[in-house]
Amino acid sequence: MEKLGMRHVRTEHRTWDDPLPGADQGEVVYEIDAEGWRAGARSRGYDADHDDPGIIRQRRLGL
Incomplete structure (x- = not known):
């Protein structure tokens, strides 16, 4: 994410009744x-x- 110019804000650790694999590593929040x-x-x-951003996306997709 840093390569995209985003910065790490925080990692949140939540408790889940039926957690997905890897949930113990937390959920990350990035911003730009x-x-x-x-x-x-x-x-x-x-x-x-x-x-x-819409024009940039269209150019990237060749539209």
């Missing part, structure tokens, strides 16, 4: 702010100040 998103988009060659 607008500037972090723009920096990541610029590093991939997009004009992050003018291209909105």
